[in-house]
Amino acid sequence: MTETKAVASGLTIQRLVKQYGDTYALKDVSLDIPAGSFTTLLGPSGSGKTTLLMSIAGFTRPDTGRILAGGRDIIGLPPEKREFGMVFQGYALFPHLTVAGNVAFALKLRRRGRSEIEERVRAALDMVQLAHLADRYPRQLSGGQQQRVALARALVFEPGVLLLDEPLSALDKSLRADLQWELKELHARLGVTFVYVTHDQEEALSMSDQIAIIRAGEVVQCGSPAELYDRPKTHFIADFLGRSNYVEGTMAQRDGQPVIQAGGQVVPVSPDLAAPAEGKAAILAIRPEKITVLPDTGQGPGLPGRLTAWSYLGSSISCRVATDLGEFHVQLPTWQAAFEPKVGQPLWLGWAEDAGRIVRDDR
Structure with missing residues (x-):
């Protein structure tokens, strides 16, 4: 051989x-x-x-x-x-x-x-x-x-x-x-x-x-x-291959931009995604590492939330954040963390417009 x-x-x-x-x-x-x-x-x-x-x-x-x-x-x-x-x-x-x-x-x-x-x-x-x-x-x-x-x-x-x-x-x-x-x-x-x-x-x-x-x-x-x-x-x-967060709601339009209306929140969706028709149910999946976390400033698209738990993992910090759309999991590089985590503190979760993916509901 x-x-x-x-x-x-x-x-x-x-x-x-x-x-x-x-x-x-x-x-x-x-x-x-x-x-x-x-x-x-x-x-x-x-x-x-x-x-x-x-x-x-x-x-x-x-x-x-x-x-x-x-x-x-x-x-x-x-x-x-x-x-x-x-x-x-x-x-x-x-x-x-x-x-x-x-x-x-x-x-x-x-x-x-x-x-x-x-x-x-x-x-x-x-x-x-x-x-x-x-x-x-x-x-x-x-x-x-x-x-x-x-x-x-x-x-x-x-x-x-x-x-x-x-x-x-x-x-x-x-x-x-x-x-x-x-x-x-x-x-x-x-x-x-x-x-x-x-x-x-x-x-x-x-x-x-x-x-x-x-x-x-x-x-x-x-x-x-x-x-x-x-x-x-x-x-x-999205759930089996890694972990994802989900925004579940109804497709709509705002100023010509596709959005998902969910729980009183309006979440922008990239026009490049194959989204359901307006008025149809939609699920947006977002990976934990694609979410940024800032003190509660409310800048740009995203969600307000409150830190409920966190873990130091060496190279990253794993956070659980309660929002009006449910609990979000966020993975932050330790060296880029923009805040010192404290349970109970208000946070703002943001992500790029193209960070999420529309997924079919096969649960």
Whole structure:
């Protein structure tokens, strides 16, 4: 195995359906996974993301639909014929085999020659920085080391697609952060198509080229991390991928400017947003870090409020502010805080006209 880029395979998911009794695990799922991309399937527990990954791997057979790899439908192929690498949540290492033996297993199944196996195993262990532990057994390794062995085993035969089912979920927070960087760098070096399952929003945002958000067996939005975070289409996405504040009211016009009338307040809306027609209900989602907080001066568009709680987080200050439209969460950079927080003090919340997004109500 070398550090040259593998021949990555793109995947096209077409209208997959998987039903268990009256429950849909997958409900008409369609998704394009570009060759060489790092695509993450993100969603809450029970959303269907693992069912989708297992369908791609061949361990679950959908009721209807197609999965195309390189333009060829692979629905009827067993897992071993698909030639995809797989990294499981629990590593699934063989306890009676050494590190080298675990990594060599996939090559022995493919009846590769001894010299080729030795060369590829050595290269794979170098890739994950574990060559010095080749003779150890899984029980002698840390969780992070076991995860690297699982990665080496999945990549040793140079698959075009690597499937990863919550591979970092069993690790502590600091180790997870380190391995996130390593996985991202490994993906960039090898050029393999990564399909990654997680329920961790920060993990998805930091690692992915593309994120497919799955809810109740359906892909509700797919795009780049920045697109999903800054331009969520629905209330669920705005709430699931990070935190949002909401202004709920009725669309109106004031001096030719679209606004939302809510609870006696008038909140301007950017004309560039696809807003509902005048008189229709509307929800504006605003991220906590896009809100500015000033002592109660009432300057510019925004809302008056009162500080009810705050937390010092080092690089930022997290505030809860009671307003006539409900409680707002605000995240301020510590070094830019324009006031010293005191519970009960009056504040003015402001934001740029284009800071919010109109989202569909799918609660």
